[in-house]
Amino acid sequence: MIPNRPRVRLTNGPTPLEHLPRLSAHLGGPRILMKRDDSQSLGLGGNKIRKLEFHLGAALAAGATEVITTGALQSNHARLTAAACAKLGLNCHLILKPAVPRDNVAYTANGNLVLNALAGAQVTWVEAKADSLAEMHALSTRLEAQGRKVWIVPMGGSDALGSLGYVVAADEILDQTASEGSPSAVVVASGSGGTHAGLLAGLTQRGFAGSLEGACVYETAQGQLGKVQRLTAETLALLDPDTPLPAGAVRCCDSQLGPAYGIPTQAMHEALSLVARLEGIYLDPVYSGKAMAWLIANIAKWSRDETVVFVHTGGSPALFAYPEIFLG
Numbered sequence: 001m002i003p004n005r006p007r008v009r010l011t012n013g014p015t016p017l018e019h020l021p022r023l024s025a026h027l028g029g030p031r032i033l034m035k036r037d038d039s040q041s042l043g044l045g046g047n048k049i050r051k052l053e054f055h056l057g058a059a060l061a062a063g064a065t066e067v068i069t070t071g072a073l074q075s076n077h078a079r080l081t082a083a084a085c086a087k088l089g090l091n092c093h094l095i096l097k098p099a100v101p102r103d104n105v106a107y108t109a110n111g112n113l114v115l116n117a118l119a120g121a122q123v124t125w126v127e128a129k130a131d132s133l134a135e136m137h138a139l140s141t142r143l144e145a146q147g148r149k150v151w152i153v154p155m156g157g158s159d160a161l162g163s164l165g166y167v168v169a170a171d172e173i174l175d176q177t178a179s180e181g182s183p184s185a186v187v188v189a190s191g192s193g194g195t196h197a198g199l200l201a202g203l204t205q206r207g208f209a210g211s212l213e214g215a216c217v218y219e220t221a222q223g224q225l226g227k228v229q230r231l232t233a234e235t236l237a238l239l240d241p242d243t244p245l246p247a248g249a250v251r252c253c254d255s256q257l258g259p260a261y262g263i264p265t266q267a268m269h270e271a272l273s274l275v276a277r278l279e280g281i282y283l284d285p286v287y288s289g290k291a292m293a294w295l296i297a298n299i300a301k302w303s304r305d306e307t308v309v310f311v312h313t314g315g316s317p318a319l320f321a322y323p324e325i326f327l328g
């Protein structure tokens with residue numbers, strides 16, 4: 001049950017849950033279903049839309065005119081905040097940081113950056129070592145001095161409020177699989193952690209018996225574990241303070257993280273190409289590509305009569321920031 005919070009609808013109802021027959025057959029393992037959160041109509045789609053329904057719902061309820069958020073230069077969260085603000089008539093301010101050591105034209109002047117400009121967002125670039133939170137608060141103070149009402153969305157939209165968006169997604173997955181039996185596992189990219197935490201809170205609340213596998217794309221499993229555990233507990237507390245988080249439910253694996261966040265790996269390249277060639281679906285190089293590499297590397301965990309749900313969290317505009325990898 002989703003708590004009664006201000007929410008603005010930015011999705012068009014439940015996203016499809018699609019069977020991927022050619023990928024499943026190729027891998028020779030479980031039946032793979034893909035939750036198509038990349039397919040939403042707003043701003044080229046992606047997981048952040050679900051979180052923004054709650055953040056921007058709260059912003060509108062508070063009478064905000066300005067929204068500030070932050071992310072890496074190629075942040076999908078920033079792109080979708082810009083698109084959602086455009087749709088809602090809010091002014092969007094993005095504080096972007098070169099979190100990935102890439103300075104070619106594709107990375108610094110293509111992909112999500114083009115879409116932010118099209119949506120009319122006001123973009124400020126800060127240095128890699130800048131404190132994004134402090135930068136957002138300083139901008140907020142300046143805007144409020146001009147009489148504006150500001151709402152700050154945290155990096156990645158990842159707090160308990162934003163995670164409620166993925167409680168909704170967990171409900172959708174369980175409802176969509178109800179007639180054929182619950183999946184053995186759900187696999188998702190785990191970055192700032194809100195998607196992972198929201199799914200886990202939602203699945204836990206519904207008594208899901210399978211596992212939720214978080215493929216680390218931002219930091220190592222050790223750091224990710226504590227972050228997701230905290231965020232899941234905070235999200236569960238919003239849903240029902242009496243539902244405990246079962247021991248061992250937070251699962252983070254960093255085997256496909258590679259050298260660091262946003263740095264391509266060979267396994268990501270292969271996974272992304274495989275899904276494009278067998279299913280005509282484009283993953284992204286930073287998040288869903290590495291999560292799919294994790295699923296492929298671990299496919300032997302499940303048998304042919306089991307079902308695994310892969311959450312496609314979007315992000316394909318970032319493909320245009322990494323052209324040299326895919327053009328060879």
Ligand SMILES: Cc1ncc(COP(=O)(O)O)c(C=O)c1O
Binds near residue numbers: 196316
């Ligand atoms: C395409 C995509 N997938 C997955 C994630 C990870 O989601 P979260 O930050 O909630 O862990 C992000 C985060 O930016 C993303 O842009």
